[in-house]
Amino acid sequence: MELRNIKAVVTGGVSGLGLAVARRFVASGGKVALLDVNEDKAASAVAELGEENARFFRVDVTSEEDVVSVLAQAREWLGGLNVAMNCAGILGAGRVLGREAPMPLDNFSKTVMVNLVGSFNVAKAAANLMQQNDPQKDNERGVIINTASIAAYEGQIGQAAYSASKGGVVGMTLPMAREFTRIGVRVMTIAPGVFHTPMVDIMPEQVQKALGESIPFPKRLGKPEEFADLAAHIVENSYFNGTTLRLDGAVRLEPK
Numbered sequence: 001m002e003l004r005n006i007k008a009v010v011t012g013g014v015s016g017l018g019l020a021v022a023r024r025f026v027a028s029g030g031k032v033a034l035l036d037v038n039e040d041k042a043a044s045a046v047a048e049l050g051e052e053n054a055r056f057f058r059v060d061v062t063s064e065e066d067v068v069s070v071l072a073q074a075r076e077w078l079g080g081l082n083v084a085m086n087c088a089g090i091l092g093a094g095r096v097l098g099r100e101a102p103m104p105l106d107n108f109s110k111t112v113m114v115n116l117v118g119s120f121n122v123a124k125a126a127a128n129l130m131q132q133n134d135p136q137k138d139n140e141r142g143v144i145i146n147t148a149s150i151a152a153y154e155g156q157i158g159q160a161a162y163s164a165s166k167g168g169v170v171g172m173t174l175p176m177a178r179e180f181t182r183i184g185v186r187v188m189t190i191a192p193g194v195f196h197t198p199m200v201d202i203m204p205e206q207v208q209k210a211l212g213e214s215i216p217f218p219k220r221l222g223k224p225e226e227f228a229d230l231a232a233h234i235v236e237n238s239y240f241n242g243t244t245l246r247l248d249g250a251v252r253l254e255p256k
Contacts, residue, residue, distance in 0.1 A: 001082065001140060001235050004029030008083035009074050011035045011061055011122055014045040016197040017147065018087035020224030021231045025083075026053045028232065033074035035059045035122075036088065061088050061118030064125075071125045082133060082142045083235055084126035086119040089147065091199065092161040108161040115165035119146050120172060123187065131183040138238045141184040145231055146173065148191040148244055154253040166191070170244045177242030186241040188234050193248025195222035216250040 008025050012018035013034030022032045026049050034045055034056045042056035055077055059070040075081040092111025094103050123144045130142030148169040155163025169189055177187035194200075194211050200221065212220045230247055234240045 001136065001143060001238065003232055003235060006030040006083045006235060007075075007078035007080040008085060009033045009035055009071060009078075009081065009122070009126065010085040010087060011059070011118070012086075012088035014038050014041040014056065016087070016199070017192070017195065017224050017227050018085070019045055020228040021085050021087065022049060022054060024225070024228035024232050026050070030083075031078050033057055033078055035061070035070060035074070061122055062113045064121055067121050067125045071122070071129060075129055080133065081126065081129050084122060084130075084142070084144045085231060086122055086144070086146045088118055088122075089115045089165075092165065093158050094161065095158050096160050103161070108164075111161035112165045112168070115162070116168040116172075119169050123176065127180055127183065127185050130185050135184055139184045140186065140238055142186070143235050144176075144180075144185060144187045145234055146187070146189040148189050150191050150193045150246060150248050150251070150253060152191060152244075153246075156253050157256040173244055174242045186238065188240050188242070189244040190227065190230055190234075191244050191246045191248070192227055193222055193246070193251050195224060195227060197224065214251060215248075218249060220249075222247065222249065 006025060008030055010018050010022050010032055013022050014036045022034060025032050032054050034054055046054050046056055057070045057074055060066045090111060094107055096103050126144055133141040135141055146169050149166040151159050151163045152166035152170045173187055173189045180187060200208060
């Protein structure tokens with residue numbers, strides 16, 4: 001699929017990895033709908049990308065009704081929908097057996113709801129709309145890209161909820177891709193390592209430096225632009241389907 005022809009929804013699109021993807025898509029001639037709950041950052045994101053290229057839609061990815069309604073609105077504004085990029089997520093950090101008490105089940109459930117159920121919810125609604133598209137080259141009608149994490153494979157102490165949610169994203173990628181072959185929609189997942197995002201910005205400088213030094217090569221944090229470049233390549237290369245790609249500088253997370 002040619003990037004200049006894409007009409008994309010990007011969850012978590014007003015900051016971090018989601019905004020980096022939106023920038024990449026717009027720079028290549030695409031049009032994006034920024035789906036997020038962060039209204040404070042929405043105006044600046046749209047202003048940067050241009051009102052003719054981007055629009056903000058507030059959405060709770062865990063709400064089936066909300067997602068269906070907002071994706072319909074986004075498709076109408078975009079003039080179609082052929083790419084869905086899931087970047088919305090939360091950390092959900094915490095030990096299963098904390099100092100004071102075991103982790104409240106609500107903490108675990110919320111993390112899984114946003115990261116896993118939210119990704120499924122958006123992918124499902126997007127695929128339902130994409131199947132109505134006219135087939136393009138290779139009979140392709142759309143692409144769905146989810147965001148997992150290397151924590152899906154090497155979760156650290158305190159990441160039980162986060163790792164479970166991201167492991168679920170990895171696990172649903174292949175069966176969903178296999179099912180969607182009949183409608184010509186590809187499904188891929190990116191598992192990023194340690195990237196420089198707003199969550200990292202709040203860490204002390206020495207912590208950020210230590211994180212960068214922990215990466216085998218290159219010895220630095222990942223750049224959001226590198227994540228966005230991979231997302232763009234997945235859109236363009238129609239032979240990418242049904243798998244998860246690690247983007248991590250060869251790092252393997254230690255227990256803690």
